[in-house]
Amino acid sequence: MSAHLLAELTVFVLAVFVGFEVISKVPTTLHTPLMSATNAIHGIVLVGALLVAIVAAPKLGPALSVIVVFLASLNVFGGYVVTQRMLAMFKTRASGPRDGAKR
Numbered sequence: 001m002s003a004h005l006l007a008e009l010t011v012f013v014l015a016v017f018v019g020f021e022v023i024s025k026v027p028t029t030l031h032t033p034l035m036s037a038t039n040a041i042h043g044i045v046l047v048g049a050l051l052v053a054i055v056a057a058p059k060l061g062p063a064l065s066v067i068v069v070f071l072a073s074l075n076v077f078g079g080y081v082v083t084q085r086m087l088a089m090f091k092t093r094a095s096g097p098r099d100g101a102k103r
Contacts, residue, residue: 039079046072 026034049072053065 039076039083042072042075042079046076048072 046069049065049068053061053069
């Protein structure tokens with residue numbers, strides 16, 4: 001195992017521990033808004049997937065690149081859908097009571 005690989009694995013393991021500690025300290029009422037707000041940051045994953053697709057090896061690269069770009073796009077757009085649904089919960093309804101309730 002090379003020193004460079006060992007250093008990268010060390011950073012990865014430390015990032016997992018720090019991320020777990022930070023996320024576990026967030027109250028449950030704030031978890032969804034924070035996660036949906038930070039989902040825009042996952043656009044960086046999409047940019048990285050596109051860059052990998054450009055320099056991919058000719059054998060397996062193109063097929064794998066299409067899959068990676070598709071999954072990264074699902075992550076980004078899914079975050080926006082979750083945010084939209086969450087914000088819709090706070091809108092007031094223009095119509096009256098539902099489900100046959102008396103006025």
